[in-house]
Amino acid sequence: MNRQTETSEKKLTRRDVLKMAGIGGIGLLVGAGGMKTFFPQPTQAEPSASAAASKGDYIPFYGKNQAGIITPMQDFISMAAFNLTTSSLADVRKLFQSWTLASARMTAGQPVDDEIENPHLPPVDTGESIGLAPMKLTITFGLGASFFDDRFGLKSKKPAPLVDMPRFNSDEINPDWSEGDIVVQVCADDPQVAFHAMRNLARIARGKAVLHWMQEGFQRTASADPSGSTPRNLLGFKDGTNNPIASEPKLADEIVWANSAESPSWMTGGTYMAMRRIRMRIEVWDRSSLEDQEATFGRHRHSGAPIGKSGEFDDLELGRKDSTGKPLIAPNSHVALAHMDGKVKILRRSYSYSNGMDVKTGQINAGLLFICFNRDPRKQFIPMQQKLASADRLNEYITHVGSGLYACLPGAREGGYIGDTLF
Numbered sequence: 001m002n003r004q005t006e007t008s009e010k011k012l013t014r015r016d017v018l019k020m021a022g023i024g025g026i027g028l029l030v031g032a033g034g035m036k037t038f039f040p041q042p043t044q045a046e047p048s049a050s051a052a053a054s055k056g057d058y059i060p061f062y063g064k065n066q067a068g069i070i071t072p073m074q075d076f077i078s079m080a081a082f083n084l085t086t087s088s089l090a091d092v093r094k095l096f097q098s099w100t101l102a103s104a105r106m107t108a109g110q111p112v113d114d115e116i117e118n119p120h121l122p123p124v125d126t127g128e129s130i131g132l133a134p135m136k137l138t139i140t141f142g143l144g145a146s147f148f149d150d151r152f153g154l155k156s157k158k159p160a161p162l163v164d165m166p167r168f169n170s171d172e173i174n175p176d177w178s179e180g181d182i183v184v185q186v187c188a189d190d191p192q193v194a195f196h197a198m199r200n201l202a203r204i205a206r207g208k209a210v211l212h213w214m215q216e217g218f219q220r221t222a223s224a225d226p227s228g229s230t231p232r233n234l235l236g237f238k239d240g241t242n243n244p245i246a247s248e249p250k251l252a253d254e255i256v257w258a259n260s261a262e263s264p265s266w267m268t269g270g271t272y273m274a275m276r277r278i279r280m281r282i283e284v285w286d287r288s289s290l291e292d293q294e295a296t297f298g299r300h301r302h303s304g305a306p307i308g309k310s311g312e313f314d315d316l317e318l319g320r321k322d323s324t325g326k327p328l329i330a331p332n333s334h335v336a337l338a339h340m341d342g343k344v345k346i347l348r349r350s351y352s353y354s355n356g357m358d359v360k361t362g363q364i365n366a367g368l369l370f371i372c373f374n375r376d377p378r379k380q381f382i383p384m385q386q387k388l389a390s391a392d393r394l395n396e397y398i399t400h401v402g403s404g405l406y407a408c409l410p411g412a413r414e415g416g417y418i419g420d421t422l423f
Ligand SMILES: C=CC1=C(C)c2cc3[nH]c(cc4nc(cc5[nH]c(cc1n2)c(C)c5CCC(=O)O)C(CCC(=O)O)=C4C)c(C)c3C=C
Pocket: 233, 235, 237, 238, 239, 240, 241, 242, 243, 276, 278, 280, 297, 299, 316, 334, 335, 338, 339, 340, 346, 367, 368, 370, 381, 384, 385, 388, 398
């Protein structure tokens, strides 16, 4: 792709522009003249040679909806929240323009911007993904409730479903791992590709936003399970069996995508993400019997089938009783409560995490980075979590330690940028 650009005065190459700015990195360039002065309108970045060699590995960045929501789950996640350090809406706009361009390039397997190869300047791209395929990289942006405070004059634009997350029973939420003005979810089939994307987005944000929290996560890789069976969480159970099939547009409309009935028009094509960092008491779990573990979830560990059944995808049938009249699936089991009479649904997209050892206790510091998407958390995630927090048998083994609710922006069209329906 020829990425030479032109101003009204004279022809400038990208390299000239970078030299004039004195340092590499898109984010550092947009300050004075604004991005449109120097840069061509963003277009879909072309996949790199390595991407072309592995066609299926490339997920386009531009589209009606952001990728990374109904996209089949990749193997790794790097997730972070940023707090804005600027109070200028123009700066926020520039940040999202720069992030959009960089994301379109990185998801196509390209460096964050063209390299300048000046030995006296830092490289434009941090380099750790040079030569790597795109690995189905997706980058998804959302806005927290604090984005709509007094700073940017957008208070009246706050969507009604973007409420403050309530406090739930036995929450032990650490504010250092919660909320944030902006959330960025990076997913990829390679951990280094995911890390590289997040790192470069943080670099671009310098001067406008700072990292507030960051968490990496994983599931089993596709090469460990070529059959693509339901992945298991760190408690050893298949997790995701009864997730809605997001590729069915009618279901996605009902469950995921913001609807004009409750959301403003600028959210059309967007959704709401609930995030919970849930620490697992792994050592306690590992000492509990198989019978107790299965009763906790209401499913068999090996097959993933509902208790008393043999097929993973068999109907739950919560009314079934044993010969003594006792429900086969305990009413306080995780699935019995989360099922919500089959009427309330969310799209789960969670990853396991491990943060090594807790130095205070010597225990493994691991759990679930719970992520779900829903069209109105007031009617979906929040009542569900209220029910789980009050009675779930699983609560003996888990603690919610981080939390966030975010409005995930609609996708950007080529030539536009993420957030352009709002600011
Ligand atoms: C508020 C929403 C939910 C939270 C928080 C949550 C935490 C959590 N879940 C598991 C493991 C499993 N969850 C399963 C099913 C399931 N979970 C939720 C919601 C939340 N889970 C729903 C809506 C469902 C589906 C219910 C149904 O209708 O059947 C299962 C069973 C298999 C499956 O369907 O995915 C497991 C296992 C953990 C470990 C956890 C917190 C650490």
